[in-house]
Amino acid sequence: MAGKIKKIAVFTSGGDSPGMNAAIRSVVRTCAYLKVECLAIYRGYQGMIEGDFVPMDARSVNNIINKGGTILKSARCDEFRTKEGRQKAYDQLVAADVDAFVVIGGDGSFRGAQIFNEEFGFPVMGIPGTIDNDIFGTRFTLGFDTALNTVVEAIDKIRDTASSHNRLFFVEVMGRDVGHIALNAGVGAGAEEVLIPELDLGLERLLESLKRSKKSGKSSSIVVVAEGDKTGKNVFELKEYVESHLPIYDVRVSVLGHMQRGGSPSCFDRVLASRMGVKAVETLLEGKSNLMVGIIDNEIVLTPISEAIKGHTKIDHELIRVSDIMTT
Numbered sequence: 001m002a003g004k005i006k007k008i009a010v011f012t013s014g015g016d017s018p019g020m021n022a023a024i025r026s027v028v029r030t031c032a033y034l035k036v037e038c039l040a041i042y043r044g045y046q047g048m049i050e051g052d053f054v055p056m057d058a059r060s061v062n063n064i065i066n067k068g069g070t071i072l073k074s075a076r077c078d079e080f081r082t083k084e085g086r087q088k089a090y091d092q093l094v095a096a097d098v099d100a101f102v103v104i105g106g107d108g109s110f111r112g113a114q115i116f117n118e119e120f121g122f123p124v125m126g127i128p129g130t131i132d133n134d135i136f137g138t139r140f141t142l143g144f145d146t147a148l149n150t151v152v153e154a155i156d157k158i159r160d161t162a163s164s165h166n167r168l169f170f171v172e173v174m175g176r177d178v179g180h181i182a183l184n185a186g187v188g189a190g191a192e193e194v195l196i197p198e199l200d201l202g203l204e205r206l207l208e209s210l211k212r213s214k215k216s217g218k219s220s221s222i223v224v225v226a227e228g229d230k231t232g233k234n235v236f237e238l239k240e241y242v243e244s245h246l247p248i249y250d251v252r253v254s255v256l257g258h259m260q261r262g263g264s265p266s267c268f269d270r271v272l273a274s275r276m277g278v279k280a281v282e283t284l285l286e287g288k289s290n291l292m293v294g295i296i297d298n299e300i301v302l303t304p305i306s307e308a309i310k311g312h313t314k315i316d317h318e319l320i321r322v323s324d325i326m327t328t
Contacts, residue, residue: 005123005284009093009101010056011041011048012070013109016261017129017143019269020070023104025061026277027127032058034285039098043073044105045080045112048089053096065270068146068263070104080112083119090120099123100284102277104142106130107309110292114305117290125280126292126305127273131261133180136311137303138294142276145268147174147260148184155189155222158254162220168210168242168249172235174260175226179315181260182226187323192221194323195238197228198315206231206238207245209327214248221249275300 010027012020024040031038040060042052064071079085093101100123103113113124128135131147151173162169171191173181179196186194192213195201206223213221225235232238239251265273276293279300283291292308294301 005036005099007037007039007096007098008281008284009039009041009053009096009098010072011044011101011103012072012074012129013044013103013105013112014074015106015130016069016074017131017141018068018146018261018263018265019142019273020104020129021064021067022265022270022273023127023129023142023277024070024072025065026274027102027281028056028061029058030278030281031056034281036281036285039096040072041101043075044077044109045089046075046077047073048092049077049079049085051092051096053092066264068261068265074105086116086119089116090122093122100125100289102127102280102284104129106132106141107135110135110305110309114290114309117305123284123289124305125284125289126308127276127280128292128294128308131181132175132178134178134313135292135294135308136313137292137301137308139296140268140272142269142273143261143265144180145272146263146266147181148188149266150260150263151181151185151256152188154254154256154259155185155191155224159189159220159222162222162252166220166250168221168223168251170223170225170235170238170251170253172225172227172253172255174256176228178313179226179229180313182224182229183315183319183323186224187319187326189222189224190326191224192218192327193223195223195225195229195231196315197226197230199320201231203231203241207242210242210246210249213327214246
C-alpha cells in the first residue's frame with residue numbers, strides 16, 4: 001500500500017468509551033480539511049471483513065461530539081483473529097480503494113492493527129479509547145476523565161444514603177487489571193479506603209482501617225473497590241467478611257457496572273479526542289504508520305503500537321500517599 005494516501009477509513013473497536021464519537025468527528029473533518037476521502041467502517045473488524053463501509057464528509061459527523069458510545073458501533077470478531085479473516089478484510093479495503101485506517105480502541109484493537117500492518121504492510125494509526133486508562137504511551141485515554149466524573153457523582157449520591165443510615169458501602173468500579181479509576185475517584189469522592197489490584201491491602205488492614213474510621217467518629221464509610229482487586233474473591237465476599245468481623249457496621253454493596261462507560265463526554269475528553277484525531281490523520285499523510293497517538297505533559301505524542309501494547313501503565317504512588325493522608 002505504498003504511495004500517496006488518498007482515502008482513510010476510521011472505525012471503533014472493543015469496549016465503547018465517551019469521546020469515541022468526538023474522535024470519529026475529528027478524523028472525518030481533518031480528512032475533509034486536507035482534501036482526503038474518508039470512509040467509516042461499521043462494527044469494527046467484523047464490519048471490515050464484511051465490507052460494511054459508508055463514505056463520510058464533514059456534514060456526516062454533525063452533532064456527535066456530545067454523544068456517548070460510538071455511532072459506528074463495535075463488535076467482537078473472532079474471524080479477524082485468523083489469517084483467512086484478515087485476508088478478507090484486506091481484500092475489502094483494497095476493493096474500496098482504502099489506503100490506510102485509524103482504529104479507535106484499546107490494546108486488543110491495537111494488537112489486531114499491528115498484526116494487520118505486519119502481514120500486509122497496510123498503514124494504520126491508533127487512538128486510545130478506553131475508560132480504564134491502561135494504555136502505555138499516553139497519560140490519558142479517551143473516556144477516562146468522563147468515567148471518573150460519572151463515578152464521583154455516583155459515589156456522592158451513595159454517600160448521602162450512607163450518611164443517612166450510618167452504613168458502610170463497598171462501591172465497585174471498573175478496573176480489571178489497573179486501579180486508575182478507583183484511586184482517582186476514591187480521592188475525588190473522599191472515600192475512606194481504596195482497594196486496587198496494584199496494592200494488596202489485605203483483609204486485616206482493611207478491618208483496622210474501618211475500626212479507626214469508626215473510632216474517629218465517622219458514622220458512615222465509603223470503600224471504593226476496583227473490580228480486579230484481590231483483597232477478597234469479590235466485593236460481596238468483602239461485605240460478608242466485614243459483617244462477620246465488624247458487626248457494628250451495616251454493610252451494603254453498589255456495583256456501578258457499565259453506567260461508567262456511558263454518558264456525554266467531558267470537555268476534556270472532547271478536546272483530547274479532537275487533538276488526537278487531527279494528529280492521527282496528519283501522521284498518516286506524513287508517511288508514518290503503526291503508531292498510537294497519545295498525550296503526555298499536555299503534548300500530543302506518538303508511540304509505536306508495539307510499545308503501547310507491551311508497556312504497562314504505572315499507578316500514581318503520590319496519589320496513593322495523598323489517599324492515605326486524606327483517610328486519616
